[in-house]
Every structure is written in C-alpha cells, then in structure tokens.
Amino acid sequence: MNKSWKNYRADAFYDELIAASGKPRVAARRVVKLLQSLPKEEMASRRTAAELAIREMGVSFTIYSEGKNIDRAWPFDIIPRVISARDWAQVSRGLAQRSRALNCFIDDIYNKQKILADGVVPAEIVLDSGNYKPQCAGVSPLHGAWAHICGTDLVRDQRGRFFVLEDNLRVPSGVSYMLENREITKRVLPELLENYSIQPVDDYPSRLHATLSSLSPRGARRPCIVVLTPGIYNSAYFEHAFLAQRMGAELVEGNDLFVDDDDCVYMRTVDGPLRVDVVYRRIDDDFLDPEAFRPDSALGVPGIIRAWKAGNVAIANAPGAGVADDKVVYAYVPAMIRYYLGETPLLASVKTYLCMNPKDREYVLANLDKLVVKPANESGGYGLLIGSHASAAERARFAALIEENPRNYIAQPILSLSTAPTYIDEKVEPRHLDLRPFILQGKDIWVTPGGLTRVAMRKGSLVVNSSQGGGSKDTWIVEGNR
Amino acid sequence: MSMLSRVAERLFWMARYLERAEDTARLIHSYTHLVMDIPRGSEPGWDILVHILNTEPSYTEHYRAYNEQNVMKFLIAQPDSISGIMNSIRAARENVRTTRDVLPGEVWEHINELYLYAQEYSEKSVGRRYRYQFLETIIARCQMINGMLVSTLPRGHAYRFIKLGRLLERADMTTRVIDVGAAALLGDERLHSSVDPLIWASLLNSLSAMGAYRREIGPQVEAGAMVDFVLRESTLPRSIKFCLNGIRQELAPLKNNKDATRLVLKARRKLSGFDPQACSREELHIFLDQFQFLLTNLYSSIDQTWFMTAERRATATLG
Numbered sequence: 001m002n003k004s005w006k007n008y009r010a011d012a013f014y015d016e017l018i019a020a021s022g023k024p025r026v027a028a029r030r031v032v033k034l035l036q037s038l039p040k041e042e043m044a045s046r047r048t049a050a051e052l053a054i055r056e057m058g059v060s061f062t063i064y065s066e067g068k069n070i071d072r073a074w075p076f077d078i079i080p081r082v083i084s085a086r087d088w089a090q091v092s093r094g095l096a097q098r099s100r101a102l103n104c105f106i107d108d109i110y111n112k113q114k115i116l117a118d119g120v121v122p123a124e125i126v127l128d129s130g131n132y133k134p135q136c137a138g139v140s141p142l143h144g145a146w147a148h149i150c151g152t153d154l155v156r157d158q159r160g161r162f163f164v165l166e167d168n169l170r171v172p173s174g175v176s177y178m179l180e181n182r183e184i185t186k187r188v189l190p191e192l193l194e195n196y197s198i199q200p201v202d203d204y205p206s207r208l209h210a211t212l213s214s215l216s217p218r219g220a221r222r223p224c225i226v227v228l229t230p231g232i233y234n235s236a237y238f239e240h241a242f243l244a245q246r247m248g249a250e251l252v253e254g255n256d257l258f259v260d261d262d263d264c265v266y267m268r269t270v271d272g273p274l275r276v277d278v279v280y281r282r283i284d285d286d287f288l289d290p291e292a293f294r295p296d297s298a299l300g301v302p303g304i305i306r307a308w309k310a311g312n313v314a315i316a317n318a319p320g321a322g323v324a325d326d327k328v329v330y331a332y333v334p335a336m337i338r339y340y341l342g343e344t345p346l347l348a349s350v351k352t353y354l355c356m357n358p359k360d361r362e363y364v365l366a367n368l369d370k371l372v373v374k375p376a377n378e379s380g381g382y383g384l385l386i387g388s389h390a391s392a393a394e395r396a397r398f399a400a401l402i403e404e405n406p407r408n409y410i411a412q413p414i415l416s417l418s419t420a421p422t423y424i425d426e427k428v429e430p431r432h433l434d435l436r437p438f439i440l441q442g443k444d445i446w447v448t449p450g451g452l453t454r455v456a457m458r459k460g461s462l463v464v465n466s467s468q469g470g471g472s473k474d475t476w477i478v479e480g481n482r
Numbered sequence: 483m484s485m486l487s488r489v490a491e492r493l494f495w496m497a498r499y500l501e502r503a504e505d506t507a508r509l510i511h512s513y514t515h516l517v518m519d520i521p522r523g524s525e526p527g528w529d530i531l532v533h534i535l536n537t538e539p540s541y542t543e544h545y546r547a548y549n550e551q552n553v554m555k556f557l558i559a560q561p562d563s564i565s566g567i568m569n570s571i572r573a574a575r576e577n578v579r580t581t582r583d584v585l586p587g588e589v590w591e592h593i594n595e596l597y598l599y600a601q602e603y604s605e606k607s608v609g610r611r612y613r614y615q616f617l618e619t620i621i622a623r624c625q626m627i628n629g630m631l632v633s634t635l636p637r638g639h640a641y642r643f644i645k646l647g648r649l650l651e652r653a654d655m656t657t658r659v660i661d662v663g664a665a666a667l668l669g670d671e672r673l674h675s676s677v678d679p680l681i682w683a684s685l686l687n688s689l690s691a692m693g694a695y696r697r698e699i700g701p702q703v704e705a706g707a708m709v710d711f712v713l714r715e716s717t718l719p720r721s722i723k724f725c726l727n728g729i730r731q732e733l734a735p736l737k738n739n740k741d742a743t744r745l746v747l748k749a750r751r752k753l754s755g756f757d758p759q760a761c762s763r764e765e766l767h768i769f770l771d772q773f774q775f776l777l778t779n780l781y782s783s784i785d786q787t788w789f790m791t792a793e794r795r796a797t798a799t800l801g
Binding site: 055056057058227232241242244245249250251252253255256267268269270271272274 | 484485486487488489490579580582583584587590591594595598639643736737788
C-alpha cells in the first residue's frame with residue numbers, strides 16, 4: 001500500500017469510502033484498492049494533471065474580494081466519492097417527493113392559500129417574509145411548477161443517514177461543476193472507471209432542455225429558450241455559459257431582451273427581433289424587472305413580469321418561488337408532504353428551532369454552544385454561527401441578533417458531517433463533505449444521479465462553500481456490488 | 483437560427499483580434515529576418531513597425547527611444563498596447579469567454595491555452611534568442627484555431643461574422659503593410675537600392691505570399707508587380723481582392739445588407755481602376771489612404787446595421 005493512506009482514520013464520523021473496520025466499503029472497494037496501489041509520485045502527478053485539465057478547460061469561478069473580481073481555478077480533489085445505487089435510489093425518491101410538495105406549496109401560496117387557512121403553516125411566517133412576492137399572486141404556471149430547478153443540500157450523520165439541510169429554489173448553482181468533475185476524472189484517472197458501471201451525469205443539459213421546453217407557452221414547435229445571465233462578472237457566469245452551450249440555447253444579458261407593446265419578450269438579433277418562449281434566468285427576483293421589483297436594476301428586462309403574467313413567456317425558476325426557500329419554512333416541509341401528497345416523508349430533515357417561537361428561542365439562547373445558528377435568508381454560508389467553534393464574544397453577538405430579530409434566525413443541532421478520503425499535500429486525510437443533487441420539475445420530475453459533492457478542505461472544518469475555500473469531488477452512483 | 487447582435491459583435495471582434503495577433507507576429511517575424519540580411523548601418527529603424535501598426539501615440543506614452551528592445555517589448559509583451567500580441571490575444575479570449583455557447587467547445591480551450599502560453603512566454607521572448615520560437619508558436623496556434631473554426635463551425639451567422647471580422651482586419655493590415663512599409667522604407671535615403679528586393683521579399687513574407695509570388699510571377703521581386711499581386715491577385719488569401727470578395731459573399735445572405743454591399747462594390751471598383759504598375763509612390767500612397775477610409779466606412783456600416791442594439795442607438799442619439 002502506498003504510504004499516503006497510512007493511518008487513515010475517520011474517527012467518530014461516517015466515512016463515505018472506509019468503514020469503521022478500516023476496510024473499504026463494498027461499493028468503493030476497487031477505487032480504494034487501485035488508488036492505494038498507486039505510487040506516491042503517481043498520485044501527485046495525477047493531481048497535477050487534474051489541475052492542468054481544469055486550467056485548460058477554463059473551469060473557474062469568481063469570488064469578490066476587496067472590491068475586485070478574482071477568477072479562480074475550480075478546486076477539485078481527485079479521489080471520487082462513491083455511493084451505491086441501492087442507497088441512492090431511496091434518496092432520489094425522497095428528493096422527487098420533496099420537490100413535488102414544495103411546488104404544490106408555492107402554487108397554493110400564490111393562489112388559494114389552503115395550507116394557511118387550514119393552519120398547517122402559520123400565515124405570518126409566509127406572508128410577512130421578504131421572499132413572498134405579492135406581485136406573483138394569481139399566477140398559475142404550467143404543470144403547477146414554480147421551482148423548476150431545485151438544488152437540495154444533503155449531509156450524512158454518523159450513521160450514514162441522509163438529511164436535507166436546505167432547498168435552494170431561487171437560482172441554485174453548481175451543476176456545471178458536477179459535469180466537469182466527471183470529465184476531469186475521465187481524463188486523469190481513466191483506469192478507475194474501467195471496471196465500474198457508474199450512472200452517467202452528462203445528460204443533465206438535455207434533461208434541463210426537456211424540462212424548459214415543457215414550459216413553453218407556444219405549443220409543440222421547437223421553443224426559443226434563453227439563459228439570462230447578469231453577465232461575465234457574476235460568480236456563476238462560467239456555469240451560465242456552459243449550460244447555454246450544452247443546451248444549444250442562447251445566452252443573453254438583460255439588454256439583449258425587450259418586451260414589446262404586445263406583452264411578448266423578444267431578443268435583439270442580427271435578423272431583427274425574435275420572440276422568446278422560455279427564460280431560464282440566473283438573476284435574482286429583485287433584479288429581474290425594474291418595473292415590478294427594484295427600479296434601479298440595470299440587469300433585468302423591463303416588463304418581463306408583465307409578459308409572464310400574461311402567459312406569453314415562461315420564467316424558470318418562476319418569480320416568487322423563493323417563498324419556499326426559507327429556513328423557517330424549511331421546518332414545515334415534512335408537514336407539507338403529508339398535507340399535499342398524503343405521504344410519509346422519505347428523507348429526514350434536521351431538527352430545526354424557530355427563534356420566533358418563545359419556547360424554541362429560550363432553548364436556543366441557553367444552548368448556543370451546541371447549535372448552528374443561521375439567518376433565515378442567506379446563502380453561501382455567510383452570517384452563520386457554529387456554536388462549538390465560536391468564541392464567547394461571537395455567541396453573545398448572535399444572542400443579541402436573535403433577540404433583536406427572532407423571525408430572521410433558526411438553529412439546528414450541530415451534525416457530525418460524514419467524511420471522505422481527500423488528498424491533502426502528500427497524504428490522504430478525512431475531510432467533511434456535503435452533497436447537492438439537482439431536481440428538475442416541469443411536465444416530469446427528474447433527479448441527477450449523485451450531484452455536486454463539496455468538501456471542506458481545512459481539517460475539522462464544516463464550511464464547504466467554494467467562496468470560502470471549499471473543494472469538490474466527483475460523485476459516483478455505482479451499480480452492482482461485486 | 484438567428485444570432486444576438488451582441489454575440490455577433492463579439493465574434494466579429496474575436497476574429498479581428500485573433501487575426502491581428504497573427505498578422506503582428508508575422509510582421510515582426512519577417513522584419514527581424516530582414517534586419518539580419520541588411521548591411522549594418524543601412525538597416526531601417528524599428529520605428530517602422532510602430533508606424534505600420536499606426537500605434538505611435540500609445541508607444542510614446544510608454545517609451546521614448548525607438549530601439550529594438552523597446553519596440554519588441556511594446557509589440558510582443560506590453561499588456562495594453564492595442565496592436566500588440568499580448569493584448570490582442572487577451573481581447574480575443576475575452577470575447578470568446580462571453581460567446582463560448584455558440585462556438586465549438588475546443589475553440590475556447592485552445593484560445594485559453596494560447597492566452598496562457600502568451601502570458602507565460604511573452605516577456606521572455608522580447609530578446610532575439612527566443613523571439614522566433616515564440617512568434618512561430620503564436621502563428622501556428624492562431625492558424626490552428628482558425629482551422630478549427632473553418633472545419634467545425636456550421637456556415638451560419640457565427641461563421642459569417644467571424645469571417646467578416648477576419649477579412650476586414652486582414653485587408654486593413656495588408657494595406658498598411660504596403661502603404662507604410664513600402665512608402666517609408668523605399669523613401670529612405672540611407673537605403674542602398676540593392677536592398678530593395680530584400681525589402682519587398684520581406685513584405686511578401688510577412689503576408690505569407692512569397693511562395694505564391696515565385697510560382698506566379700518569378701523569383702525576382704519587383705515593386706510594381708509585388709504591389710499589384712497583393713492588391714489584386716484574387717486567388718491569394720491575403721490579397722485585398724480576395725478579402726473583398728469574401729466579405730461580399732458573407733454579406734449576401736444577411737438582412738439589411740444594402741449599405742454594406744454598396745461599400746464593398748465601391749471598393750472593388752476602385753481596386754480594379756487602379757494600376758499599381760504605372761503609378762508613382764505618391765499616387766500609391768494617396769490611393770491606399772482613400773482605400774483605408776473606405777474600409778473604415780465599411781466597418782461603421784456593419785456596426786450600425788447588425789451590432790448596434792436599440793439601446794446603444796438611443797444613447798448615441800441622445801448623447
């Protein structure tokens with residue numbers, strides 16, 4: 001065995017590849033064996049090859065720092081994460097179920113509001129939230145689908161059980177990296193894939209295209225689909241361009257589109273104006289339409305909400321879908337699944353304390369050192385407190401914030417996130433990770449096999465966001481056991 | 483399938499910058515070669531390259547003396563020199579970065595690699611020791627990318643605007659090489675007339691036309707015949723005639739092409755009415771000057787017809 005794997009131990013955590021006995025898990029057996037047989041120099045040279053491939057493929061993301069945009073190469077760990085197809089099938093069903101319920105909820109909220117009338121979800125937490133957009137009331141998008149693309153963050157506890165951490169229903173990103181990670185593994189570790197039957201991920205763009213096509217307001221002919229990006233300086237621009245190219249769709253910026261007197265959306269082309277059927281927008285609600293939302297937005301398309309309400313264009317994700325993407329609403333998803341679908345939730349949620357409830361708040365304030373406190377409304381891992389890792393001063397600061405604005409905070413127990421072997425410097429060490437699968441919902445529902453695995457590259461760290469130094473891994477769903 | 487005006491514009495400029503990088507590399511390449519053939523003391527100055535590329539103001543912002551070191555630094559490595567190789571490659575890449583979705587995937591990878599290569603080696607390639615190798619790599623890679631576009635891109639709008647950009651840039655460069663190159667070099671009193679043929683041959687080389695000239699006309703390069711050849715030989719890919727014919731062909735399937743087509747036809751008529759074999763150097767200069775003006779008008783027409791979005795037009799009228 002090559003020395004870099006010596007003394008690999010995941011301690012009390014669930015490790016994705018190595019069981020507590022120190023032996024590889026069944027699905028990962030051949031990957032581990034092969035990697036362990038590689039000489040030390042070979043591991044290093046594969047990593048260099050991966051870095052080179054990433055540079056050549058131009059896989060990058062942008063971070064904002066000190067007022068500047070910095071284009072960074074995508075961080076990638078060469079050791080894949082392996083999950084058996086049998087384990088995944090259950091998760092996949094749970095994700096589809098969740099997505100169905102969330103879409104029922106959004107459609108209900110902007111129309112009849114039955115769930116509020118029946119007292120299953122308290123009306124004030126929905127209607128007083130900044131995520132509820134009154135401009136969207138009364139709209140009924142095709143197939144009752146609002147959150148057409150959902151990125152759900154999953155983690156595994158010490159027993160390996162999957163939990164949903166959050167649902168990203170606004171403009172979830174990361175799927176292009178999932179695809180590129182597979183591409184990189186194929187290039188730099190081709191022999192790893194030789195004897196495995198791994199569920200392919202490459203058909204995501206065609207599935208996305210099918211989902212978006214099913215939303216077109218104009219019948220069966222080939223719809224005109226565009227990807228609306230805020231532009232080259234957005235941190236996910238790489239992905240916007242990538243998806244447009246893979247779908248054969250047009251990548252547009254706000255000023256490439258306009259809404260004419262007939263309330264239809266057009267793009268400016270060399271042949272003159274051309275009508276657009278489906279807008280896959282990667283711009284937040286607030287910036288989408290200066291007529292309906294923020295009047296100072298220069299990124300959006302004036303009148304596009306008007307066109308959408310008139311039924312002349314589909315917008316994915318639909319404006320207002322973020323009403324279900326709220327850490328307070330999250331606590332009610334199991335109830336929604338029972339209410340709308342009459343089913344038992346297949347995927348576990350994390351126990352969530354709502355600081356707005358006096359009882360919960362009292363518990364949270366007394367147990368800050370055992371909890372993760374999150375603002376109800378931020379993404380990217382910003383503004384959260386991990387109680388066990390924080391100083392007394394930080395905890396006091398958060399206690400004050402909670403008292404001041406309880407609606408804005410929730411708390412959850414600190415999960416012992418699972419780990420996987422990760423190649424750090426010259427050694428293989430356990431690092432914590434999560435998983436973001438993507439769920440598509442239009443006429444049909446489809447779940448990616450696997451998703452984007454993000455890794456906290458610092459020892460012991462639980463923060464996996466790439467904007468904060470996280471890395472990523474190729475994620476394999478493998479068939480068969482032997 | 484149609485194409486966004488913004489995308490068409492960026493593709494057009496991507497092609498122009500890529501062509502500019504290649505042409506500038508060619509020009510430096512053949513000039514470096516020429517300088518080594520000319521007896522010491524009678525060699526022309528390095529400033530000629532800056533004049534050909536019409537970039538004196540930017541040069542004088544950075545440097546005072548026109549010596550080899552400075553001019554090479556300016557044209558090869560300077561990141562903000564408009565006609566410089568480094569800047570052209572950066573700008574080409576930037577334009578592809580925002581139009582990747584309409585180009586074959588490998589094009590982005592190769593432009594990106596070209597950029598990384600230039601970034602790493604341009605500084606080191608200012609001196610003569612590595613200059614050749616650098617320029618040859620740049621030329622080869624630009625040609626590879628062009629080859630990729632020619633052999634994989636469907637003949638639609640993307641291909642059309644790329645070709646328009648490439649041909650317009652090339653025609654522009656060819657007229658400048660003849661105008662400034664020929665006029666200035668040959669007007670120089672210091673030069674011995676025995677080096678004339680060397681200079682003409684060098685200019686032909688910089689247009690990659692020496693081989694064709696030998697086969698078509700003969701090994702002895704002579705001024706009038708050479709100018710005629712690069713202006714009017716319709717089979718030569720870097721001749722003005724060839725560029726105009728190509729532009730005419732790509733304009734034909736576009737909507738609203740009247741104005742641009744009229745300008746191309748006018749340029750073609752002007753070209754056939756001119757006889758390089760029988761004109762003086764002064765007349766040649768006047769002709770090329772007017773011709774450049776026509777090319778500028780042609781670009782404005784393309785810009786106004788297909789690139790200017792309604793929004794830009796509105797601000798243009800307002801402001």
